[in-house]
Amino acid sequence: MARRQIGQEQLALGAEVERRSGSLDEIAALIDWSEIDRVLAPIYAAPTGEQAWPPLALFKGLLLAVWYDLSDVKLAEALDDRTSFRRFCGFAAHEPTPERTAFVRFRRELVARGLDGVLFETVTRQLDARGMVIKTGTLVDATVIASATSSDAQARWVGHRHRAAVHGDKAHVACDHDGGIVRTVAITPANVNDGRMLGAVLPASPGEVYADLAYASVANERAIHAAGGHSRLPARGIWAAADDTTALACLEAWNWRVGHVRRRIEKIFGTWKRSDGLRRMRWWGLAKAGLQVRLTATAYTLRRAMTLLRGQPA
Numbered sequence: 001m002a003r004r005q006i007g008q009e010q011l012a013l014g015a016e017v018e019r020r021s022g023s024l025d026e027i028a029a030l031i032d033w034s035e036i037d038r039v040l041a042p043i044y045a046a047p048t049g050e051q052a053w054p055p056l057a058l059f060k061g062l063l064l065a066v067w068y069d070l071s072d073v074k075l076a077e078a079l080d081d082r083t084s085f086r087r088f089c090g091f092a093a094h095e096p097t098p099e100r101t102a103f104v105r106f107r108r109e110l111v112a113r114g115l116d117g118v119l120f121e122t123v124t125r126q127l128d129a130r131g132m133v134i135k136t137g138t139l140v141d142a143t144v145i146a147s148a149t150s151s152d153a154q155a156r157w158v159g160h161r162h163r164a165a166v167h168g169d170k171a172h173v174a175c176d177h178d179g180g181i182v183r184t185v186a187i188t189p190a191n192v193n194d195g196r197m198l199g200a201v202l203p204a205s206p207g208e209v210y211a212d213l214a215y216a217s218v219a220n221e222r223a224i225h226a227a228g229g230h231s232r233l234p235a236r237g238i239w240a241a242a243d244d245t246t247a248l249a250c251l252e253a254w255n256w257r258v259g260h261v262r263r264r265i266e267k268i269f270g271t272w273k274r275s276d277g278l279r280r281m282r283w284w285g286l287a288k289a290g291l292q293v294r295l296t297a298t299a300y301t302l303r304r305a306m307t308l309l310r311g312q313p314a
């Protein structure tokens with residue numbers, strides 16, 4: 001179907017309106033959005049049929065939904081009402097904006113075409129090119145996210161010795177050691193062991209790799225070395241005499257240092273669940289869960305990059 005042309009409307013009387021720059025304007029300047037548009041080009045590309053909303057505008061709308069924890073209904077209302085939202089998505093002051101169902105259909109297209117991973121990688125690649133990813137080290141961990149309903153056949157139950165069992169999916173994440181930029185994401189049912197997924201999320205040139213005890217294995221040590229990294233995994237035990245308190249103290253000190261660095265990734269999960277609407281999945285199925293997590297990771301990474309840039313000297 002043909003695409004609508006947006007952002008062409010002139011402001012009243014053709015006057016230039018001076019506006020204060022906000023966080024959305026800063027994020028809009030972070031990357032080249034034309035690369036995102038090229039990834040989305042196959043969607044709604046037919047020359048005939050009812051005019052469709054530009055996919056890039058809809059993608060930006062989904063990012064807004066993450067940053068402001070909005071449902072489709074609230075997103076459509078806010079986009080119609082808020083000037084900063086309109087400007088970020090490319091809509092002029094008084095032209096119509098997408099209705100709720102437009103975002104539903106757009107998400108369906110993203111899932112069907114498997115574009116969520118490509119979009120995330122396109123954003124992170126640009127940030128990497130800008131020097132936002134400092135490859136001195138990598139933090140790896142996973143978090144369980146409750147399913148939208150216990151009827152979701154692709155989610156699984158997982159227990160924890162200190163918490164009630166949860167039915168859901170698991171997000172496996174690797175982030176930059178220093179900046180907290182998310183580098184890779186993988187989604188599995190919640191009952192998949194964390195340690196089995198290290199190879200799936202280990203980025204190229206990982207540097208020093210920190211993770212918790214679930215990842216401590218010979219296979220993972222080898223995977224880290226094969227990727228050119230240096231293992232900073234905790235140790236499960238040490239060969240020593242029963243009364244060798246020095247060896248045991250060294251083991252505890254090593255594991256404490258590893259844990260002290262590794263736990264920084266918990267801030268990412270906390271932000272996702274506290275502020276970005278990832279307290280539970282919104283849709284059924286592993287593919288849609290992957291879309292939600294990768295949209296959240298993309299939105300978080302863009303906002304984190306903006307914060308890092310603000311802290312750089314002029």
